[in-house]
Amino acid sequence: MSGTNTAAQANHSLAFRVMRLCRPSLQVDTPFSLIPLISSLAKMIPLSSILFLPILLPLMAISLSALASFSLILPMLLDSLASSAIYLGETFCSYISINNSSGYEVRDVVIKAEIQTERQRILLLDTSKSPVDTIRAGGRYDFIVEHDVKELGAHTLVCSALYNDGDADRKYLPQFFKFIVANPLSVRTKVRMVKDLTFLEACIENHTKSNLFMDQVEFQPAQHWGATVLSADTSLAEKNITSDKEIFKPPILIKAGGGIHNFLYQLKVSSQESTQTRTEGSNILGKLQITWRTNLGEPGRLQTQNILGSPAPRKEIDLQVVKIPPAIFLHKPFEVQLSLTNQTERALGHLRFGFLVIPMGRGRSWLMASRLWLCQRFGLPVPLI
Amino acid sequence: MEPTTTSSSIDTVATTTDTTTIDANISDETISDEAKSLHELAITGSWKTILEKVSTARSLSLLRYPHEHLVYLAFNAVALSKLRRYSEALDDIESSLEDLNSSCYRYESYPHVYPNKCGSMIPFSLRWLHALLPSFLNRRSESVDRLYLLLNFVRSRIDEGFNREVWIRRESFVVSTIISQHSSQKEFVVCFDLINEMLRKDVDNLILLSKLGYVQLQFGDLDGAKSSFQRVEDVAKKNGDEGLSVEVLNLMGRNKALIFMVAKDYVSAIRQYDECIERDESDVVSINNKALCLMYLRDLSDSIKVLENSLERVPTVALNETLVVNLCSMYELAYVNHTDIKKTLSNWIARLAPDDFDPSCTRI
Numbered sequence: 001m002s003g004t005n006t007a008a009q010a011n012h013s014l015a016f017r018v019m020r021l022c023r024p025s026l027q028v029d030t031p032f033s034l035i036p037l038i039s040s041l042a043k044m045i046p047l048s049s050i051l052f053l054p055i056l057l058p059l060m061a062i063s064l065s066a067l068a069s070f071s072l073i074l075p076m077l078l079d080s081l082a083s084s085a086i087y088l089g090e091t092f093c094s095y096i097s098i099n100n101s102s103g104y105e106v107r108d109v110v111i112k113a114e115i116q117t118e119r120q121r122i123l124l125l126d127t128s129k130s131p132v133d134t135i136r137a138g139g140r141y142d143f144i145v146e147h148d149v150k151e152l153g154a155h156t157l158v159c160s161a162l163y164n165d166g167d168a169d170r171k172y173l174p175q176f177f178k179f180i181v182a183n184p185l186s187v188r189t190k191v192r193m194v195k196d197l198t199f200l201e202a203c204i205e206n207h208t209k210s211n212l213f214m215d216q217v218e219f220q221p222a223q224h225w226g227a228t229v230l231s232a233d234t235s236l237a238e239k240n241i242t243s244d245k246e247i248f249k250p251p252i253l254i255k256a257g258g259g260i261h262n263f264l265y266q267l268k269v270s271s272q273e274s275t276q277t278r279t280e281g282s283n284i285l286g287k288l289q290i291t292w293r294t295n296l297g298e299p300g301r302l303q304t305q306n307i308l309g310s311p312a313p314r315k316e317i318d319l320q321v322v323k324i325p326p327a328i329f330l331h332k333p334f335e336v337q338l339s340l341t342n343q344t345e346r347a348l349g350h351l352r353f354g355f356l357v358i359p360m361g362r363g364r365s366w367l368m369a370s371r372l373w374l375c376q377r378f379g380l381p382v383p384l385i
Numbered sequence: 386m387e388p389t390t391t392s393s394s395i396d397t398v399a400t401t402t403d404t405t406t407i408d409a410n411i412s413d414e415t416i417s418d419e420a421k422s423l424h425e426l427a428i429t430g431s432w433k434t435i436l437e438k439v440s441t442a443r444s445l446s447l448l449r450y451p452h453e454h455l456v457y458l459a460f461n462a463v464a465l466s467k468l469r470r471y472s473e474a475l476d477d478i479e480s481s482l483e484d485l486n487s488s489c490y491r492y493e494s495y496p497h498v499y500p501n502k503c504g505s506m507i508p509f510s511l512r513w514l515h516a517l518l519p520s521f522l523n524r525r526s527e528s529v530d531r532l533y534l535l536l537n538f539v540r541s542r543i544d545e546g547f548n549r550e551v552w553i554r555r556e557s558f559v560v561s562t563i564i565s566q567h568s569s570q571k572e573f574v575v576c577f578d579l580i581n582e583m584l585r586k587d588v589d590n591l592i593l594l595s596k597l598g599y600v601q602l603q604f605g606d607l608d609g610a611k612s613s614f615q616r617v618e619d620v621a622k623k624n625g626d627e628g629l630s631v632e633v634l635n636l637m638g639r640n641k642a643l644i645f646m647v648a649k650d651y652v653s654a655i656r657q658y659d660e661c662i663e664r665d666e667s668d669v670v671s672i673n674n675k676a677l678c679l680m681y682l683r684d685l686s687d688s689i690k691v692l693e694n695s696l697e698r699v700p701t702v703a704l705n706e707t708l709v710v711n712l713c714s715m716y717e718l719a720y721v722n723h724t725d726i727k728k729t730l731s732n733w734i735a736r737l738a739p740d741d742f743d744p745s746c747t748r749i
Contacts, residue, residue, distance in 0.1 A: 015721045017717070017718050017719070017721065019714070019718050021680075021681060023647075024677055026599060026602065026603055027707045095680065095683070095685070095718065097685060097718055097719060099719070099720065099721050101720075101721040101722060140685070140686075140719065142683050142684075142685055143683065144681075144683050210571060211571060211573060211604050212605075213604050213605030213606055215605070251574075251577075251601075251604065251606045251609065253573070253574060253604055256571065292605070293605030293606075293607065294604075294605050295602075295603055295604075295605065296602050296603070296605075296646070296647055297602065297605055297607045297647045298605070
C-alpha cells in the first residue's frame, strides 16, 4: 500500500513502505485478562482438594503483575495515519523500507527521501553518491529519517527510487505520503504595568488530543530586561502523612482539547539606560520558549514571536512637588515648590498654570488637596497631581 | 496483556482459603461435581463449554440451592465476558440480580438451608462484572460510578475486620480496574492520585511504584518516572542485593530498559531485555519490547524473528493480542503483499488460541 500511485506501481519491482516512528504507546491493561476466579467456589470444593488453591492465587498474582507489565505497541503505518496529527515543534521520524517484491534482483538503486511543503523542499536522504548495489528478489533496504517539523499545513514525504530492474531497464519510482502539521498550542499574553513593575501573564492553550506535560516554559527576556517567574505556593506538606513518604509532586499537565495553564512573570528593567530605550519606542519584552512532552517523553518545542509591552502613555512632562507646607492657613498666602521636567526630546511650550483647590470637607482642615493643571498648547488640561 | 492460563509470576498473595463471606465452609453435602468441573474448564480457558454446561444445568433445573444459582451466574457471566459478548453478560446479571444489597442474597434469609451462616452470597466477581461491563457498552460513566461504589463496599468490609487480607487484595484489584478506566481516557492525573493513595497504605509495593512510573511516562514526566523506578530499586535492595526473585529482577530490568528506550538508547534497552529473557524465557513483555527496540534500530528482520520465535517457543504466554498486533504491523511494513503471511499467522493462531483470543487483532 502506498499513499498514491497504486496503478503505476504495478510495473515496478520496488515499492516503498513507510511507518512513522513516534514513541510507541503503552498497552493499557484490558481488565478481562485479570478476572479473579470466583472465590465462593471455595465453598463448594472440599478443603482437602488442592485444586482450587493454585488457580485462585496465580490469577490474582497475575493480575497484580499484569499491572506492571505494560507491553509496548508500535504506531500504525503512515498511510493509515491520516487522522493522526503531527504537530508543529515535534520531530517527524519515519521508518522507510524499500521492498523488492519481484522475482528478480534489482541493481544500482539511487534512493531519495525529501519533505515537500508549500515553501520548501528538505532533503532527508540521498544515496546518489553511493547507490545501493543490489536488492535481491524478496529483499529489502531499510532506513530511518528524521525531520524537525517547523512549518504548518500540508507536507508530503516523497520517496523515490531510480534503479535497474530485472530486464536492465532504468526505472524511476516516486511515492508520496501526505500528512498535515497542525498547531499544538496557542499562547495569549497580557502585559500589565503596576507602578514600575511589568507583569506578563501568558496563557497556554492545548489544541492537541493528548495531555501535554510542560517540561519547561521559560521567558527569555530581551536586552535590558530581567524576568522572574511567579508561581503559587504548593502546600506539599498536607499531602504527606509521614515525613519519609515520597513527596507528591503535581506535574504541570495541560489537558487535551482546550485545556489551559497560566504562567506569570515579573519583568524588571535591568539597567539605567533602559528608560531611554523605552522612550525610543521599542518595547519588545522578550520571547516565551516552550518545551513539552507527551507519551513516553515524545518532545516538542516552540518559541513565540516577540512579545511587546503595552505602549505606556508616555509622560512628556514630569511634575514633582518638591516642597509644600504641612499646614495652610486661611487667608494667608503659602509657598509651593514644584519641579517640572521635559522628558521629550523637543521643546514644549505654551505652558499655562492653573490652580484648582478642592475642599475635602467641612471644618478647619478644609483645604486638603489641590490640583494643578498644566494646560498645553491645545488647551487640554492634564492633571499632574 | 497477561493470559489467564499460566503458572503464577509474582506471588505476592498469601495462601488462604478464605472466601467472600464472613463464615467459612459449607458442609460437603452442598458440593456439586459440576461446579468443580466448571472451575477446571475456566482454568483451561474453555469458555464455550462453560456456557453449555450452565445452560444445561439451568434448563434441567439442576440447581437446588440459592447460592448455586449465583455461582453459575458468575461462571456464565465470566465466560460471556471472556468471549467479548458483553451485553449478554450484563443482561444476564442485571436480569437475575435486581439489587445487589437485597436481603434475598444473604445467607441469613435462608436459615433452614444455611444454619448458622451469615453474609452475602454474591460472589465478588459478579459484583465486579456488574460494575465493569457497562464500560464496554458505551456506558462508561455508569461503570466508573459503580466501580467507586464497589470500592466503598470493599473498604467497609476491610474496616469490619473479617478476612482482611482477602478484602485488601480485592481493594487493590478494584483500584487497578478504576485506574484502567481512567487510563483509557488519558485521565492520567487521577491515576497518579489513586496510585499515590494506595502507596500510602502499602509504601513498599514494588508493583505500585512501577505503575506510578508508567503513568508518569504516559504523560511525559521523565524525571518523575526515573525517580519512581529508582524507588523500586531502593526498596527491593533494602535487604541487600542477594536473594531477589527472578520476577523482581525482571521488573527492575524492564523498568531500566524503558528509561533507556525513552532516551533513545535502544542498544542498552535491548541488553536489559536480553538479561530478563535469559532469567525467564517466558517474560513476554521483555520479548515484545525487545522486538520494538530492534525496529527502532532499523533492524526489521530481527524484530520479526524475535516475535515469531517466541510464538514457537512459548506459545501459551506469547499468544496475546498485543504481541500479535505488533507482529502484524511489522509484516505490513516488511512485505508489500503482507496478506499472505498474515493469513498464515491467523490460521496458526486459530488452531492454538484459547476461546477468548480476539482474532480481529491481525487486521486482515
